[in-house]
Amino acid sequence: MRRNATSLAAPPVPSNGATLVNVARAASVSLATASRVFSNPELVRQDTAERVLQAAGELGFRPNLLGAKLRAQRSRIVGVMLPTLENAVFAECWHGIEEAALAQGYSLMLVTSRYDPARERERIEYLLRHRVDGMVLTVADAARSAVLEQLDAEGVPYVLAYNQGARRGKRYSVSVDNRVSARAGVERLIAAGHRRISVVSGAFVASDRARLRHMGYQDAMRAHGLQPLPPLSLPAHTPTQTPAEVERIRRFVTAPSAPTALFCTNDMLAIGVISILKRLGLSVPGDVSVLGYDGIELGQLLEPPLSTVAQPNNEIGARALGCLLARLEPASARAAPAPRMPRATLLPHALREGATVGPPA
Amino acid sequence: MRRNATSLAAPPVPSNGATLVNVARAASVSLATASRVFSNPELVRQDTAERVLQAAGELGFRPNLLGAKLRAQRSRIVGVMLPTLENAVFAECWHGIEEAALAQGYSLMLVTSRYDPARERERIEYLLRHRVDGMVLTVADAARSAVLEQLDAEGVPYVLAYNQGARRGKRYSVSVDNRVSARAGVERLIAAGHRRISVVSGAFVASDRARLRHMGYQDAMRAHGLQPLPPLSLPAHTPTQTPAEVERIRRFVTAPSAPTALFCTNDMLAIGVISILKRLGLSVPGDVSVLGYDGIELGQLLEPPLSTVAQPNNEIGARALGCLLARLEPASARAAPAPRMPRATLLPHALREGATVGPPA
DNA sequence: GTGAAAGCGCTAACAT
DNA sequence: ATGTTAGCGCTTTCAC
Numbered sequence: 001m002r003r004n005a006t007s008l009a010a011p012p013v014p015s016n017g018a019t020l021v022n023v024a025r026a027a028s029v030s031l032a033t034a035s036r037v038f039s040n041p042e043l044v045r046q047d048t049a050e051r052v053l054q055a056a057g058e059l060g061f062r063p064n065l066l067g068a069k070l071r072a073q074r075s076r077i078v079g080v081m082l083p084t085l086e087n088a089v090f091a092e093c094w095h096g097i098e099e100a101a102l103a104q105g106y107s108l109m110l111v112t113s114r115y116d117p118a119r120e121r122e123r124i125e126y127l128l129r130h131r132v133d134g135m136v137l138t139v140a141d142a143a144r145s146a147v148l149e150q151l152d153a154e155g156v157p158y159v160l161a162y163n164q165g166a167r168r169g170k171r172y173s174v175s176v177d178n179r180v181s182a183r184a185g186v187e188r189l190i191a192a193g194h195r196r197i198s199v200v201s202g203a204f205v206a207s208d209r210a211r212l213r214h215m216g217y218q219d220a221m222r223a224h225g226l227q228p229l230p231p232l233s234l235p236a237h238t239p240t241q242t243p244a245e246v247e248r249i250r251r252f253v254t255a256p257s258a259p260t261a262l263f264c265t266n267d268m269l270a271i272g273v274i275s276i277l278k279r280l281g282l283s284v285p286g287d288v289s290v291l292g293y294d295g296i297e298l299g300q301l302l303e304p305p306l307s308t309v310a311q312p313n314n315e316i317g318a319r320a321l322g323c324l325l326a327r328l329e330p331a332s333a334r335a336a337p338a339p340r341m342p343r344a345t346l347l348p349h350a351l352r353e354g355a356t357v358g359p360p361a
Numbered sequence: 362m363r364r365n366a367t368s369l370a371a372p373p374v375p376s377n378g379a380t381l382v383n384v385a386r387a388a389s390v391s392l393a394t395a396s397r398v399f400s401n402p403e404l405v406r407q408d409t410a411e412r413v414l415q416a417a418g419e420l421g422f423r424p425n426l427l428g429a430k431l432r433a434q435r436s437r438i439v440g441v442m443l444p445t446l447e448n449a450v451f452a453e454c455w456h457g458i459e460e461a462a463l464a465q466g467y468s469l470m471l472v473t474s475r476y477d478p479a480r481e482r483e484r485i486e487y488l489l490r491h492r493v494d495g496m497v498l499t500v501a502d503a504a505r506s507a508v509l510e511q512l513d514a515e516g517v518p519y520v521l522a523y524n525q526g527a528r529r530g531k532r533y534s535v536s537v538d539n540r541v542s543a544r545a546g547v548e549r550l551i552a553a554g555h556r557r558i559s560v561v562s563g564a565f566v567a568s569d570r571a572r573l574r575h576m577g578y579q580d581a582m583r584a585h586g587l588q589p590l591p592p593l594s595l596p597a598h599t600p601t602q603t604p605a606e607v608e609r610i611r612r613f614v615t616a617p618s619a620p621t622a623l624f625c626t627n628d629m630l631a632i633g634v635i636s637i638l639k640r641l642g643l644s645v646p647g648d649v650s651v652l653g654y655d656g657i658e659l660g661q662l663l664e665p666p667l668s669t670v671a672q673p674n675n676e677i678g679a680r681a682l683g684c685l686l687a688r689l690e691p692a693s694a695r696a697a698p699a700p701r702m703p704r705a706t707l708l709p710h711a712l713r714e715g716a717t718v719g720p721p722a
Numbered sequence: 723g724t725g726a727a728a729g730c731g732c733t734a735a736c737a738t
Numbered sequence: 739a740t741g742t743t744a745g746c747g748c749t750t751t752c753a754c
Contacts, residue, residue: 030741065490067731070427091446110471129426275664303636391725428747
């Protein structure tokens with residue numbers, strides 16, 4: 001309900017009456033024709049269209065998408081659920097999603113889950129009530145996610161972002177190969193001369209990606225005849241710099257045969273760990289090397305720039321949306337029924353050199 | 362249009378038919394009564410409500426908000442336009458907005474403008490077509506913003522976040538006092554012994570906040586009998602670490618009577634500048650002190666932790682939403698017509714000590 | 723406390 | 739190429 005302007009002389013005031021019916025009336029055409037001018041312009045003659053457009057302009061007509069979406073029985077809204085935007089990985093991903101949706105004429109509805117299952121349920125329900133046609137989402141652990149099972153049961157189309165499709169290959173997903181890319185990262189560490197390398201992970205049990213990256217680490221170690229070391233598992237995704245946590249890290253890196261390199265399962269973690277190491281009087285990469293994972297832009301702003309396994313975050317978002325739309329609109333110009341569109345899209349990762357990795361002390 | 366589950370035994374499958382009419386039918390009440398159970402439960406007798414609720418449960422009813430919003434003539438959707446989420450300030454602000462909206466039963470629609478006027482126009486139009494009841498937004502420069510003028514002319518309720526309400530006090534806004542808080546920050550620098558202090562700003566002309574913060578800097582300098590120095594104005598909001606830019610900064614901080622302290626108009630800028638200084642072989646705060654502005658969480662993760670003028674970002678978002686809702690729902694339990702609700706809400710800032718500020722070299 | 727009826731603004735058959 | 743006619747699913751007077 002728009003209030004009228006306080007009688008300013010702005011001609012096209014889209015106050016109440018500017019509906020399609022009135023536009024049609026003003027242009028002396030039927031409601032249907034007026035509608036077509038906006039949705040299927042090719043079905044209406046040039047000059048008729050112009051009359052309608054002009055009437056629309058004079059009345060300050062602005063289509064009411066609520067009406068359109070309700071009637072059309074498909075909202076062209078995509079729901080997006082991300083853990084948080086305060087980790088730049090997901091902010092970058094949103095960027096890609098928004099761009100792609102804009103280009104395709106889809107609307108978006110964003111919610112954040114904070115990795116909280118109860119909140120996930122609530123936020124998914126919210127999206128569903130808004131009648132989203134499908135969703136793009138990242139969950140903590142796809143294999144044991146209640147919401148994904150619910151969506152599967154209800155037949156809601158969705159595409160996972162970052163979570164690598166598992167579930168007997170029955171789920172659509174867009175990600176990098178977490179295991180292989182992590183292995184590549186750790187091999188970079190090994191190539192630099194490190195033998196004692198440890199994983200640092202936040203909220204280990206909760207994240208399927210963290211686990212896959214850990215497996216990649218083990219692959220690398222074993223392939224090079226090295227002994228995988230027990231990981232340091234921090235409670236949060238971002239280090240809380242409490243004295244207790246700092247102390248844990250101190251012990252971890254100063255023990256008799258402490259690791260000379262740390263592979264952090266995400267960049268925020270790596271950044272926090274590097275700071276703590278510095279506070280402990282250790283130099284990075286002088287005393288300890290640190291490798292991150294994610295490739296957030298911020299990493300390159302730091303000094304030394306963060307060495308990391310970079311994911312194409314924008315593209316993950318854009319591709320996830322694209323993949324979803326392809327599912328929602330099967331009839332897009334191809335005659336072939338697209339027999340087996342690959343369900344898990346794996347995008348290439350990149351090793352970003354940075355300067356937090358050096359030879360062992 | 363939800364597809365049916367592939368015949369899994371999930372009882373409440375919200376397939377097509379689960380509409381309010383059918384719920385009403387199943388509970389042997391009228392459509393009106395069924396509706397009231399969900400929107401005005403106090404108008405319906407206890408046992409009737411229970412019958413309806415049970416029927417709803419059995420049918421797997423999920424209200425279609427599109428229908429509700431269309432009919433109600435108020436969408437209870439708030440549009441949010443932020444410059445980008447890749448700067449954590451705005452991600453944190455979104456956090457506050459989402460929390461507040463969830464608590465109040467409002468829906469949200471997010472768009473990012475990337476500080477691009479053309480995109481701003483387009484994204485605002487998108488929000489308007491979705492019939493948002495109002496908006497929370499941050500623009501580059503409120504005083505010369507085309508979209509704000511448009512919104513004013515159309516009478517769309519909105520509340521600015523971060524932008525300090527100007528326009529003869531006619532606009533609602535939630536922010537800190539940019540000028541006063543900047544002055545306080547610079548006075549902290551002066552108290553540390555600095556005399557030659559410069560402002561570093563990104564995209565100066567484009568940001569009203571950057572200008573206000575610069576004025577606060579001038580206030581502080583003059584109040585202490587110091588000569589304001591010409592600012593270093595970088596092209597982007599985030600430093601692009603091109604050789605040319607690095608060189609500019611090098612000259613700036615190594616000139617004959619170069620500043621001993623730098624006041625950056627936002628934290629991302631400060632972080633980037635600190636990195637560049639380090640690369641130039643300068644120590645922070647040993648050789649140069651750096652003070653940021655924004656108070657993003659990330660700043661405290663760094664080593665040394667960023668000294669900064671902190672804004673309550675979550676709260677700015679939450680309060681902006683609250684302020685908007687107060688405008689949208691004037692009849693909230695108070696008899697008084699709220700004669701002059703303050704239009705510009707100023708929240709307190711805080712000086713975060715950090716460790717990037719020290720005595721001059 | 724409950725019901726009947728009238729749309730919100732739009733799209734999509736189906737006619738012509 | 740254009741018009742006619744039904745609704746999409748819901749809220750909301752207005753009666754009873």
